[in-house]
């Protein structure tokens with residue numbers, strides 16, 4: 665999945681008339697944030713974690729680098745992104761060069777559960793809309809624990825299971841969202857604690873995400889003729905289906921949105 669995301673950004677940049685040369689972080693925000701509530705979610709993460717200009721932040725599943733660039737510009741922190749998808753990671757590096765933020769923001773391509781980060785550890789990590797793709801929570805959370813300095817904190821925005829999914833919903837999650845597994849709130853917290861995390865905070869933000877997901881699907885349909893002109897049939901069909909599936913899942917109420925904070929204890 666996500667094959668279309670880099671092409672979609674390139675099409676939008678062409679439409680803005682700025683394929684090469686300098687770019688501003690704010691020009692990219694309408695299409696480089698792949699999670700509910702765009703930069704509002706990042707301000708929430710920065711405030712909850714207490715990110716400072718000197719902070720070293722790991723962005724797990726960094727996509728095309730939108731969240732990393734926004735945090736670096738807004739909070740003057742240093743951000744390292746890890747992204748599985750090679751094309752998205754390449755785009756993240758190029759867009760960051762074009763926004764002149766490469767001294768503050770760097771990226772590694774690879775799987776967060778196995779990548780060698782040469783012993784680096786971080787004050788904070790964020791994982792925005794990523795863990796739904798990684799079913800082996802034991803390996804994932806142990807790795808995330810190791811990547812924090814003692815006393816450091818992690819911040820997750822993710823889907824979770826509020827009520828039992830139907831067979832059709834399970835199929836949609838797996839096939840359209842590449843999400844083969846979603847834990848309940850309690851399971852999430854038990855698994856984080858089992859990997860050593862303490863000071864766990866879980867906030868159910870479904871009431872914020874549900875209207876946002878529904879509105880996103882509606883707006884995409886309303887602007888379909890514009891999107892067809894800019895992106896062509898194949899991308900528009902894929903994105904439209906993706907947005908509709910998520911909106912329907914949120915409308916039915918079995919899926920929820922979570923903001924979770926956790927800490928590695930001081931040794």
Ligand SMILES: C[S@@+](CC[C@H](N)C(=O)[O-])C[C@H]1O[C@@H](n2cnc3c(N)ncnc32)[C@H](O)[C@@H]1O
Pocket residue numbers: 666696697698699724725726727728730731746747748749752774775776777791792793794797798
């Ligand atoms: C919904 S996107 C969110 C991207 C970014 N966090 C954002 O909010 O714009 C999820 C991203 O996680 C990446 N991802 C999935 N599994 C991963 C893994 N095991 N290691 C690193 N990245 C992963 C995907 O390739 C994708 O770019």
